[in-house]
Amino acid sequence: MDLAVDLSGITKRFGAFTANDSIDLAVRRGEIHAIIGENGAGKTTLMNILFGLLQPDEGTISIGGRTMLVDSPAVAIHEGLGMVHQHFKLVPSLTVADNIFLGMEIRRNGLIDRAAQVERTRVLSEKFGLRVDPQERVAGLSVGIEQRIEILKVLARNARIIILDEPTAVLTPQESRDLFQTLRSFVDDGMTVIFISHHLEEVMAVSDTVTVLRDGRVVATKPKSALNKRELVRLMVGRDVSFDRRPRTPNEGTVALDVTDLWARDDRRLTALKSVGLTVRAGEIVGIAGVAGNGQTELAEVLSGLRPASRGRAQLHGHDILDRTPAEIRNRGLAHVPGDRMVRGVDRNASLSANILMGRQTKRPFSRLGLIDWTTVHDAMRALIQRFDIRARGPKDPARSLSGGNIQKVVLAREFTAGGDVLLIDQPTRGVDIGAQEAIHDEIMRQRADGRAILLISTQLDELKALADRILVMFDGRIMGAVDGAVVDDDAIGLMMAGIDPAEMTEAS
């Protein structure tokens, strides 16, 4: 077998923690090999070892059939490896060509030869079908193009084995499809692609072989044809995880949130919400589906008082909430789980206790005579940490020391216990491990059973299908239509997400 990369018995320990435990990985030349696992499974550590950024404690590395010591990225690059990092490392004020040749400038008479760099970039760009304008500045380019530049950077260094770390995390679905096509053309040219991901769909879509890591060990290496999504999840998480629709009993009460003809603008002063109308009843989960950037964020911000509405009406239990401050709206009973937890969800540097306390710091029993009673606060937080299964050493840990999933649980713990009976939940499981996703879904269903009215915004259709009683689809600031969560027609939702009214389709046909 012609192996591009052969790792055997790789072990890497960080103190008492074993990140990689005698891992064997054989990547054949000319294949797309996906490495999948949850956060902390050891994927990135393994790739950093292969690329010479970390040294293994045990084990050997062979590249192209030769066993060697890869003790720096320079060695890896020399052997034809190239790494596209998850976080791009481009210089905004430089041009595309300057960025590609940074560190290996083409020089003439001691000065950088811009014309030659631009020309070489053009040649590379055409050869690999990655369209870029070599003379454009990187500042202001979309992330999709930035990624193209990162890939060109690697190709300009003559890489034949390309490692991509979570390449689609920042891409739109369209950009992801383009990327997959590019990767496919690479392997058709005889190159090898190693692809790190925790995203099931894309692994199933693009890879030839899949290696699953769990807790620093290889649990399986199989051709993709021998796998399905359910089995991949079982391998990744170590148990069966259900994405089926959650069982439920009808539980609907009175209208809690009532929005009519709501208009608003986004940060660029463009109209982001166009006559949005919806109602949410107590004991009901209403889902908002749509491709990110179609007004969902603005809707959540307007309802929580963070963004002014241009026009319209929104009522919480019959009280107008437009033009009220976030604090007033919260006091009326709205809890808000923001879409970007690191920006609006938590203060990274504050302790877990402080983060959960926020918003009720003046209320009894946490505050007495205007002073915060930290003993009471910590005790209460310890109880919440247990109830929401937050993996932390204690209530005094800073929020930044937690993983994304656990930070999300901190936000949920605060919002679900704030006493609000209307929950506005934006992207509850974005960037969260599958195991933790299930726990978060459980908690949302528990809130429904308790009779809370829930507006659930998500770009993950699977999540809405599992949880929502009704699904509204947003496109370009409008509600395109509604479907019953129990009998979801994927095609109808897909059309609405693309801005096509299904009613018109049936009329036309």
Next chain:
Amino acid sequence: MEILSNLFNVALLVAMIRTTTPILLVALGGSFTTKAGIFNIGLEGQMLIAAFFAVVGSIWTGSSLGGMVIGVAAALLFALIYAILVVSFRANEVVVGLALNILAGGMTVSLLKAIFGTRGSVVGRGIVGLPKIQIPGARDLLGPSTAQLISGYTPLVYVAFFAVPLLILFYNRTRLGLYIRVVGEKPEAAEALGISIVRIRYAASLLCGLFAGLAGAHMSLGYITMFTENMSSGRGFMAVAILIFSGGDPLKVLAGCLLFGFADAFSLRLQTFGFPSYLVLAVPYAVALVALFVLSWRARPKRIRETVDTIRRALSVHPSGEADRNAPLPRS
């Protein structure tokens, strides 16, 4: 009108070029550190220590070149100490810069006493000033009054102004210049490509020391050959202000320095017309303050803009109707 024409003439321009030179040199030095991502507040001290040692050196060696070299060496030593503390030991750049400024101020005063046995200033005593360069043929070609615009300056004046295009070339076309920009703008990109951030920042700090040293030497050996206590008189800080607003961009640095140089020269002229000197001496600083205010008004923070927006919106009357549907209403 007579006063105005006496005030604004070729002599004022010549004076402006001369007063611009030291601040331009030191600001161009600071451009290296600014671009490399170091907020270097120690320019003042580097300049002052260079001015002192340029005087000492010119006496020792009996030559102005020797004085200049020793002055620059002193500034480089300060720059090196700064780099060791800030780059290698990651000390706070403002604290280290201020400490070195205070050290330079105190050190020059005590050395003045120790070496020359005086307080305040040292004049004469065999200090050799920098020669003036007459450009051959300039007088014949341009006539005496225009010729003095380009001819008859000390060498560092030419160095300062020629350094501007050279620096533009340096940042755009040389590898070191490019790396300095990258290290300042996106250190993680430099790191990923194997560019040593530490080495580049040392290089930038030392280049800065070189230019600050030249600025100091120009001050004490250029037009007046003397050293007085605290003779840099805030030019290093003015340079820092210019650097903040220019981002270290050579052309913008030049523009800022010319403005300051003009104000400086203008205040000197006003003095000769009998204006009270304590008012006149404040002119350059007042000009700098106004300039900073005007520049920062454009970059005024979002909150001020929003407040102004809100007030404007509240004052304007909205026509009602369909056309207004998309207009944001003021929040009550």
